[in-house]
Amino acid sequence: MTEKRHGVFGGTSSVGGNASVELLITHGVGLHARPSVVFTRLAKSFPCTIEIEVNRSGLWLNAKSIVKVMGARIRKGSTLKIRAHGLRADEAIAVLEALFANDFAEERPHVRGA
Amino acid sequence: MSGALRLQGQGNGCGYATGPAHVSTEPLSPRGDQVSPSLEFDSLDRAIGESVAALESLMAQTDPASADILEFQIEMLRDPVIAEMAAEQIGKGQNAAFAWVAALEEYIAGFEQSEDDDIRARAVDMIDIRDRVLRALEGMPAADFPKGSIFVGRDMAPSLFLAHDWTGGGGIALEAGSTASHVALLARSKDVPMAVGIGSFVVDPETPVLVDGDSGLVVVDPSHADIAVLAKGERTALPITRRSEPGVSGIVSRSAVELLVNISDISDIRSLDPHACDGIGLLRTEFLLSSAADLANEEKQFQLYCEMLKWADGKPVTIRLFDLGGDKPLGGFGVEERNPFLGLRGIRLLLAMPVMLRIQVRALLRAAAFGPLKVLLPMVTLPGEVEDTRRIFEEEAVVLADRHIAISMPAIGMMVEVPAAAIMLDTFGDADFFSLGTNDLAQYLTAAARDNPAVVDLYRQAAPTLLRLIAQTVAVAHDMGKPIGICGDLAGDPARLPSVIAGGIRQISVAPSQLAAVRTVLEQAGVDG
Numbered sequence: 001m002t003e004k005r006h007g008v009f010g011g012t013s014s015v016g017g018n019a020s021v022e023l024l025i026t027h028g029v030g031l032h033a034r035p036s037v038v039f040t041r042l043a044k045s046f047p048c049t050i051e052i053e054v055n056r057s058g059l060w061l062n063a064k065s066i067v068k069v070m071g072a073r074i075r076k077g078s079t080l081k082i083r084a085h086g087l088r089a090d091e092a093i094a095v096l097e098a099l100f101a102n103d104f105a106e107e108r109p110h111v112r113g114a
Numbered sequence: 115m116s117g118a119l120r121l122q123g124q125g126n127g128c129g130y131a132t133g134p135a136h137v138s139t140e141p142l143s144p145r146g147d148q149v150s151p152s153l154e155f156d157s158l159d160r161a162i163g164e165s166v167a168a169l170e171s172l173m174a175q176t177d178p179a180s181a182d183i184l185e186f187q188i189e190m191l192r193d194p195v196i197a198e199m200a201a202e203q204i205g206k207g208q209n210a211a212f213a214w215v216a217a218l219e220e221y222i223a224g225f226e227q228s229e230d231d232d233i234r235a236r237a238v239d240m241i242d243i244r245d246r247v248l249r250a251l252e253g254m255p256a257a258d259f260p261k262g263s264i265f266v267g268r269d270m271a272p273s274l275f276l277a278h279d280w281t282g283g284g285g286i287a288l289e290a291g292s293t294a295s296h297v298a299l300l301a302r303s304k305d306v307p308m309a310v311g312i313g314s315f316v317v318d319p320e321t322p323v324l325v326d327g328d329s330g331l332v333v334v335d336p337s338h339a340d341i342a343v344l345a346k347g348e349r350t351a352l353p354i355t356r357r358s359e360p361g362v363s364g365i366v367s368r369s370a371v372e373l374l375v376n377i378s379d380i381s382d383i384r385s386l387d388p389h390a391c392d393g394i395g396l397l398r399t400e401f402l403l404s405s406a407a408d409l410a411n412e413e414k415q416f417q418l419y420c421e422m423l424k425w426a427d428g429k430p431v432t433i434r435l436f437d438l439g440g441d442k443p444l445g446g447f448g449v450e451e452r453n454p455f456l457g458l459r460g461i462r463l464l465l466a467m468p469v470m471l472r473i474q475v476r477a478l479l480r481a482a483a484f485g486p487l488k489v490l491l492p493m494v495t496l497p498g499e500v501e502d503t504r505r506i507f508e509e510e511a512v513v514l515a516d517r518h519i520a521i522s523m524p525a526i527g528m529m530v531e532v533p534a535a536a537i538m539l540d541t542f543g544d545a546d547f548f549s550l551g552t553n554d555l556a557q558y559l560t561a562a563a564r565d566n567p568a569v570v571d572l573y574r575q576a577a578p579t580l581l582r583l584i585a586q587t588v589a590v591a592h593d594m595g596k597p598i599g600i601c602g603d604l605a606g607d608p609a610r611l612p613s614v615i616a617g618g619i620r621q622i623s624v625a626p627s628q629l630a631a632v633r634t635v636l637e638q639a640g641v642d643g
Contacts, residue, residue: 032232033186033239040189066186067195071221075230 017048019093020083023100025074035104040066042096048086050096055079118335123312124293124567125330130344131285131307132336134320136259138267151204158200158210161250166191168246187243211251211406216469218244226517245413252407264323270297276379276404280306285325287332289314292565299553299603300401303378303625311567371615371636374432374623376601378402380418382626383425393429395623396490396549396601397422399474400436409436409470415477423485430486432549434529435474435503437492439463455563460493460529465502475510482522490549494528494535500544530598531555536583539590548591549623552602556580577610585617592618599623608635
C-alpha cells in the first residue's frame with residue numbers, strides 16, 4: 001500500500017450483465033508498465049467484455065489489450081471509466097476497482113511502474 | 115587441353131579462380147519477389163515468438179524490479195493487437211519489417227509527444243520491443259554457399275554476393291549478366307574473378323570449374339595445363355594494381371584532383387587506409403544494409419554511418435540514400451515491374467515509401483552531428499524530388515530536436531544519372547552538390563541496358579556521347595558555383611580518365627581496387643600534387 005489514493009465518482013451501476021465505474025487516477029505514475037500488466041491480466045480472467053474510456057473521450061478501448069491500455073496514456077489526474085458487459089460483469093468491475101483502491105499491490109510490494 | 119567444356123564470355127579483369135561448382139537453383143532475387151502477405155505475416159509471427167522466448171529467458175536471470183520491465187515487454191508482444199496493427203500494413207503490400215516499424219511508428223510517437231515524463235519514458239520500452247523484433251526478423255539470411263566455390267547460375271543477386279565470404283577465393287560464372295551490372299561492380303571492387311554472358315550450360319555440382327576474369331573464359335573440369343597457362347601469366351594483365359599497397363598514399367591528399375573512394379561493403383573500409391584517399395565519395399547504403407530489417411533499423415544505420423565518419427577521420431563521407439529498384443530489388447521492394455530500370459527506383463521509390471525514407475533520414479541527421487557527412491539522392495529526375503526530400507530532412511530535424519537529440523543538417527546533393535537532370539541541371543538550385551553516375555547515365559542515354567550482353571557494345575561505344583554531356587553538365591555546375599564530381603565506372607577507367615579531367619571534373623570517386631591505377635593516371639596527367 002502507498003499513501004496514494006483513488007477517487008470514485010458515481011460508484012458502480014448494474015443492469016442485467018452491465019456494470020461500470022468511473023475513477024479519478026491519483027497515482028503519481030498513472031497507469032504504467034507494471035500496473036498495466038496487472039490490470040489487463042485481471043481483465044482477461046473474466047469472460048465478459050471489458051472496456052475503458054479516458055477523460056470522457058467517447059473512445060472505448062478493449063481493457064484486455066495492454067497495447068490499447070498503454071496507448072490510452074492514462075496519467076495522474078485522468079478520469080478513467082471502466083465498463084463491463086456479459087457474464088460476471090459486476091464482479092469484474094468490483095475487482096478492477098479494488099485494484100486501484102489497493103494501489104495495484106499484489107503478492108509483492110508495488111514496484112514503481114517505470 | 116583435354117575434352118573439357120570451354121565457354122567464352124566476358125571477363126571482369128580480376129584474374130582467375132578455380133573451385134568446385136556451386137550450381138545455383140535459387141531464383142535471382144529471393145528477397146525481391148513480390149511480397150506474399152501470408153509469408154510476411156508468418157515471419158513476423160515467428161520473430162515475435164522468438165522475441166518473447168528471448169525475453170523470458172532473460173527474465174529468469176534478472177532481479178524482480180528488472181523482471182517487471184521485461185514482463186511488461188512480453189505482455190505487449192503477446193497482445194494480439196500489436197500483430198494486428200502490423201497485419202493491416204502487410205495487407206497493404208508492405209513486407210514484415212516495414213509493416214512492423216510502420217505499425218509502431220505512430221504508437222511510439224504518441225508516447226514521445228506526451229508532456230508527462232513517465233509516459234515519455236514508455237517510448238524507450240516500445241523502441242526496445244520494436245528493435246528486438248526487427249533483429250529477430252533479420253535472422254533469416256539468403257542461402258549461402260561454401261567458401262572457395264565457383265558460383266554458377268543464370269545471374270546473381272547483389273545481396274547473395276554480399277552475404278558470401280569471398281576471403282577463401284572462388285569466382286562467378288554467369289550464363290547471362292553483364293560486366294556493367296551491379297554484381298559485376300561488386301565483384302570488381304572485391305577483386306573476385308567473374309565471367310558473364312557465357313550462355314546456357316549444364317554442370318554437375320562440385321565439378322571443378324575454372325573462371326578467367328581476364329579473358330572471360332570458363333572451363334568445366336579444367337586440365338592441369340589449363341591452370342598452368344593462367345598461373346604463368348598471373349596478374350600480368352594488371353600491373354598497376356600491384357602498386358595499390360600502402361606506401362604511395364599521402365600524395366593524393368594534396369592533389370588538384372580530389373580522389374575519393376566508393377564503398378559497397380563494410381570490409382572495404384576495414385582493409386583500406388583512410389590516408390589513401392580524400393574521403394568517401396559514395397557509400398552505397400543499399401549494399402551495406404542489405405536486409406529489409408536493416409532498412410527499417412534506425413539505430414543500426416546510425417551506428418554504421420558513425421563508423422564511416424570515424425574511419426574517415428575528419429574527411430568527408432558522402433552517403434547515398436537507399437538506391438533500390440532496378441537490379442537491386444532488396445528487401446522486397448522494386449517489386450515486379452515490367453521494366454524496373456524505368457520504374458520506381460532510387461528517390462522515386464523512397465518518396466513513395468516515406469516510412470523507409472524517414473528512418474534513414476533520422477539516422478543521417480543524427481550521424482551528421484558527429485562529422486562531415488553529406489547526403490546524395492539517387493536517380494533524381496526533377497527539382498521537386500530534391501525539394502521534397504529536403505523538406506523531409508527538415509521535418510525530421512524538428513522532431514529529433516524536440517526530443518533533445520543531437521543532430522546536424524547535412525549538405526544534400528544529387529546523383530546526375532538521368533539525362534533529364536543532366537540537361538536541366540541549372541534548375542536544380544536546391545541541390546548543394548552534384549555527382550555524376552556514369553553507369554546509369556550511359557544506359558539511359560543509349561537506351562541500352564547495361565546488363566544485357568547483346569547490347570553492351572552499344573553502351574560502351576557511346577562513350578563520346580557521354581563525355582560530351584558530362585562536359586556540358588560540368589560547365590553548368592561551375593556556373594552555378596556548385597561542386598560536381600563523378601562516381602561511375604568511367605572515372606575508374608584509366609583510358610577515359612584524362613578526358614574526364616579535361617572536361618573539368620576535379621572530384622573522382624572510384625572502387626578501392628581502382629585507387630592506385632587512377633592515382634597513376636593522375637600523376638601522368640600532371641594534375642596530381
